[in-house]
Amino acid sequence: MDVDSQPTMDETILVGDDLMMGPPSPVVPPEIASHVLQGVDLCDGILRNLFLCLQINDIEPFCQDEIALYKQCAERRDKEIRRRLQDSEFKLGSSMPLDEAKGRTSQLEAEVTSLERRLILASGVEGIEGFRQRWSLHGRLTDSKNRLQFLKQGIDSRKKG
Helix, strand or coil: CCCCCCCHHHHHHCCCHHHHHHCCCCCCCCHHHHHHHHCCCCCCCHHHHHHHHHHEEEEEEEEHHHHHHHHHHHHHHHHHHHHHHHHHHHHHHHHHHHHHHHHHHHHHHHHHHHHHHHHHHHCCCCCHHHHHHHHHHHHHHHHHHHHHHHHHHHHHHHHHH
């Protein structure tokens, strides 16, 4: 096998669709957004530079640095936001009044059920639009299930304590 035939990172052309690798950015509920997002780099400056580059150059191959920088920043941001969402749900489960915590659990369970149904319906949509819907719904469903799990762990921790 010829080593030179393997594409290196330098030869790879990034496009906008490369930003859809991995899960989509998490949806942050408005009631905990200020706490979860505080101090997180939202990558808005890098995104602004990417859009400016695309506006000036009109095509993605001339904006490789900006795409790569935004992709790295967005991955770090999303990882941090997911960690903070899980921490927040755990803290809510362990500290809010039990009736409210159970109500929040029911609300998240209903959200999970709704997303599961929407994902099933999206499986019938073809082409890129179908892919985008399934990609987005799958990411939201995974995040909602994780939030629900951490909320329940928070509730369970109060029973043990």
